[in-house]
Amino acid sequence: MYLSNYATAPHLDTLYETFVQDSYTIRTEGCSIPALHPLDAGIKEFVKYPESVKSCLNSKSPFLENNTTHIWIKKENVMHYNVSDDSFLCCYRSFYRPSSVKDIHSAKIDDRVEYRKCKHFKAIIEANDEFVHVVCYTRARILYQQYYLFVVNKELSWDSAVNARKNKTSYNVIILGIDAVSRLNFYRTMPKTLNFLTRKGAIELKGYNKVGDNTFPNLIPMLLGIRESELKKTCVPNPKYTFFDNCPFIWDWYKEAGYYTALGEDSASLGTFNYLRGGFARNPTDYYLRTFIREAEKNVGNNKDFNSLLCMNNKYFYRVLLDYIENLLIKMRSSRLFGFFWEVTMSHDYLNYPMLMDFFYEQFFKNLDHQKVLEDTIIFLVSDHGIRWGNIRATKQGRLEERLPFVHILVPDSFKKKYNEAYSNLKLNRQRLTTPFNLYTTLNDLIDLSNIENSNIKSRSQKSYWRERAISLFLPLPGNRTCSIADIDDHWCTCHRERKISTESVEALLAANYILKEINNLVHNYKLCSVLNITEIVDATELEAGTEEDSEVSWREYMVVLRTSPGGAVFESTVRDYGTRWSLIGTISRLNLYGYQSHCIDNYNLKLYCYCL
Known part of the structure; x- marks a missing residue:
């Protein structure tokens, strides 16, 4: 079975003309993201059904x-x-x-x-x-x-139980994540799921832009409303013991409001809060799946494919997670649930593996619909970023897709009617620049639904909040919103106009050498890491940051891709030239896998840059 079975599915055929006619993904006063097509000629060659995956x-x-x-x-x-x-x-x-x-x-x-x-x-x-x-x-x-x-009954604390009785008219709120899937790769690889969501009227955020390199820095803003860099002064003061028990996660506020809470991922070894981190000393939520997944992974996990054990004996780990979520929602009909669930095993390492999950995600949603669970549940189906390595990542579209993950928000019909002002704004924001910070504030609004009653939405919409990074999606996001206002580093910003420059130009050479110096500085204290050298400047682009009205700038920005030795690592970074000095904008991305090259260090940030002697 090849691409024709998926990428030419009837639903994608009907979308073909829409994508062709669109000149921009979004176009506002503050941000224009160029039009992208899921089956662009430069992309299509990378999209094939993954037949070699062992069942x-x-x-x-x-x-x-x-x-x-x-x-x-x-x-x-x-x-x-x-x-x-x-x-x-x-x-x-x-x-x-x-x-x-x-x-x-x-x-x-x-x-x-x-x-x-x-x-x-x-x-x-x-x-x-x-x-x-x-x-x-x-x-x-x-x-x-x-x-x-199995789903077992658990008791709420007395305070939570009191608040639960007050919240009988609220909705379940579920975040369902699929790792490393861009907005357009969702179209290419999961058309059945997309078709179901479209028929049910889910809202797609077309301008959803990531704010960090990998999973962790994109989920922290979603779940805590802060940047990863702000954790140290907020709740993780000692990086040596990176436990997250003192961090005020969004599920804590839901629990206080009377919700049951759940946290589950389909991998323990690649867990968001555990991969080279400490996780939680206490159960962070009422239902916490790590203990189960870790034991199953360790003792009956099999079919390892690069980073992930795909199977728990004869069942995919992602299906174990989906079945559990379905059973949990059905079992807890008389209560309210906030759940954060994340799939990583199938989608993390390979562009096309989500094709294998499409049928089962569609069935998952159909089952919830049949059981009428969707009538009182709000679902955020999201990703954190697109695929971060591989051949597609070397293309211009692949670079943009990596920065533009998918988000689909499915709300019940009763919500659309009762909170019609909030719902109208949610639809408006499909065409606005959005980030994980916006999801956090939106989730906060759903804890107490009085926040989004029509009178309150109208009142809040009059306030001057347009320069805030974390505006709820139930409020109208301003059209002049830029990456700077949204707190997106220029390196990740998809709004910028670009101009190719020669890889042999003075600007490209200076920028590349500055990036190399910063990489070597990062691992300077790790004596087992080699000093890197540039073997090739692969690509160089000047970014025209800001809007057309910003006519005077005192700096220039360049995005450069370079290859280093030893090891053949490929790095991408954006640097700013102030005339007398240079500075990094955002982090330095690695575009190919480091594998065993960095085995001699355990710092999750620095593994990208270390080639062990």
Whole structure:
């Protein structure tokens, strides 16, 4: 199955003319983002169905089956394990994350786990626990083992329970993330899901611009309303112990308002708050999946594809997460839930792998629709950035796509009617420059819906807030909003006009050498890292920053791509020339994978730049 099965799906065919006719993705007084087409001639060659991916179903037929309440022996598959019905036994063991903390400074504090005693069964057993491990064995060998995730009832604190009774008319609020998918790659690779969202009237933010390089600096503004660089003075004062328990996450405010809260990712090893970081010393939310995912990943995880273990025995990890979200929302009909969920295993490393998930995401949304869950749930389907490496990233469109992730916001019909002023503004903001900061303020508005009643929206719209970076999407974003106002570094800004310059020009050489000096300075204190040299200036562009009205500037900006040795790393950065000095604008991006090259250091920021001796 190739591209024709996906990129020429009926829904994309109907969109083809729209993309051709558009001269701009968005065009406002403050920001014009050039038009991009998902099947541009320079992009199409990179888009193919990933046939070589090994299916989780290639493993032996499962010995066990389960639903939302029980686990049982799948009798028709027993024959595949060369065992008779009466010669084996199964051990059901629940496990959990203990509440006590022995060493608050332990780097493994978020990894702690305890298992309860076995409950043996030979046919079927009721599951009354959240996390379960089952091993079936004979005297001589283990036949099969698997991990199971169930939704169990939990109690709210007294204060939260009181507030929950006041919030009966509110909505579930769910953030559903898919890592590293640009707005246009979502069109190319997940047309079935896109088609469902479009039919349901989801709002797409066409001008959603990332504010940092990778996942973490784009999720911190969404979940905390601050930059990654502001964490140190806010809630993570000591970078040696990067635990996030003191950080005021958006889910804390929802919990205070009477919501149940959930945090789940489909990978523990690549977890947003755990990859080369400390995670959480205490459970950050009522439902916290890391303990389950880590144990399953460690013991039955398989089918590793570059950075990720894709499968939990015979089931994709992303499907484990989707099934759990669906069960959680159905189970909690009489309560309200705020959930932050993030998929990374399939989409993080490869441009086309989201094609494999499209059918199941579509089914997920259809199931929620059939169960009428969407009638009282607001869903933010989002990404953090586009693909950050590979052949597509070397193209101009690939560079822009990397800075323009997708966001689709699905709200119930009752919301559209009751909060019609807020909804009208949300539709208006489809064509505005937006960022994760805007999502944070929008999520805040949904905690107390009186914030977005028509009278309050009209009153708030009269206030002078246009220079703020974090304006709610339920208010009309001003048309003169620029990257500077939105707090987007020029390096990530997609609004700028560009002019190619020679890679052999004085400006390109000076800019490239300044970038190289900054890279070597970053790893200067790490003696196991090589000093890098420039082997090639791959590309050089002058950026015309600001609006057409900004006629006088005292500096010039250049975006340069260079290749270094040893190691062949490819870096991209934007620098500003003030005439007498240079400065970096934003961070230095790496456009190819570092793999094992930086094995000698564990600083997650500096791994991009270190080539170990």
